[in-house]
Amino acid sequence: MDPIIAATHADPYPYYATLRAEGGLTFHPGLKFWVASSARAVCAALAHAECRVRPAQEPVPKAIAEGIAGNVFGQLMRMNDGERQRCPRSAIEPALGLIDQDEVYARVSARLISTDADGLYKAMFRGPVCVVAALLGFSPAQSRAISDLTAGFAACLSPLSNDSQLAAAHLAAEQLRGYFIELLAESAGDSALLARIRQHFNGDEETMIANLIGLCSQTFEATAGLIGNALVALRHNPQLRAHPVDALLSEVQRFDPSVQNTRRFVAESCEIDGMRIEAGDVILVLLASANRDPALNENPDVFLPERKNRRSFSFGSGRHQCPGQALAMGIAGATLRQILDHGVELDRLSWHYRPSLNGRIPLFSTLAV
Incomplete structure (x- = not known):
């Protein structure tokens, strides 16, 4: 086991507890990066001014730098710091906060959902992006x-x-850009x-288009994982169906989050959680481990839908905290209700986790009768 493999392991949480016991911020000699596993270390890494979302020498991954997917990537607020992050966020975050959740529910309800493996895949991955679009x-x-x-397009992010x-990601980015150019031209x-x-966006149109594409791509996997991990929780403990869906999802995102880790790249030598970190070092920030830290949540390994004072890093923290948390939770809640109302047979579900370095997203199949 290592902190990367852990994201898609059947049960990574005992391993995370071992990492926390070794110290909140430790260097992994095999992987050659720092690992933040405690709530304190994770909070410190996410908040520190010298911890950036991309390495200075490679703002766009080399594999996509020469294509349109790379152009989009380079303008995403989640992949930038400073003004290139603040400008689009200042327009998008307030707008997302004003979305009518009744409209979200109505749009999810209008979609046809089936409870076989293909239907669950479409409900988890395709449906949420359709709602945002x-x-x-x-x-x-x-x-x-x-x-x-x-x-x-999401393939360029992995x-x-x-x-x-x-x-295919470059082609998808080009086509998505075309759709958004047409949408923005139809102001009426x-x-x-x-x-x-549009009212509050101060950047150019290309930056706006890139971040609208980014809004869709962020919805794609993270919301799918939230829905899927809720189904896994219900499969393990069907009695959880007695709890309201919103309470269930609130605990799922803490207990078994779809985004297990993120990375920070140290721009200048500094001290984080008592450790000297050098310029150019990388920190793997274990959000899922921090959620299970007893210093953050009492009885953290117990699944409690009605948990009081729940605290979680699953949607990030600080300047890069996910601006679409309420939207993601609303879409996931409406979708989960529809799946359950359509009579999903939980005892017939099996799953494996989608290959990923940081995501925990189940892909379901249906067991034969």
Whole structure:
């Protein structure tokens, strides 16, 4: 076991506890980076001014730097610090906070959901992006196309993608850009969400388009993992169905988050959680481990949907905290309700985790009768 493999292990949480016991911030000699595993160390790494989201010498991954997917990547607020992060966030975050959750529920409810393996995949991965696209003003047909293209574009965000997947990601990015250019040209058809973003966005149109694509891509895997891990929790303990869906999901995102870790790149030598970290060092920030730190949550290894004073790093912390948390939780909650209402047979579900270096996203299959 190592901190990377742990993300898709059947049960990484005892291993995370071992890491916390060894110290909140330790150097892994095999992987050659620092590992922040305690709540204190994770909070310190996420808050420190010298901890950046990308290495200074490689703001865009080399594998995609020469294509349109790289152009989009380089403008994403989540992949930048300073003004290139603050400018788009200052327009997008407030707009996301004003989304009507009843509208989210209505758009999820309008989708056809089946509870076989294919239906669960579409509900987890395709449905949430369709909802976001619809909220931005796309038609149902366009929203389905945006969802399909987002799945292709997301490949550029993973170091595990092969050359053919990266080529497809460049093509998907080009097509997504075309859809958003047309949407922005049709000002009369603005959605409330898009109108608010446009009103407060001070950057150029290309930056806006890149971050609208980024909104879709962030929805793609993280929301799928939230829905999927809730189904895993219900499969392990069907009695959890007695609890409200919102309470169940709130504990799922803490107990078994879809984003297990993130990385920070140290720009200048500094001290973090009592350790001297040198410029150029990398810190693997174990969000999922911090969530299970007894210093953060009492009885952290017990699944409590009605947990009081729940604290979690699953959506990040500080200046890069996910601006779409409420939207993700709303889409996931509405989708989970639909799946359960359609009578999913939990005891017939088996799963494995999607290959990833940081995500914990189950892919389901249905056991034969």
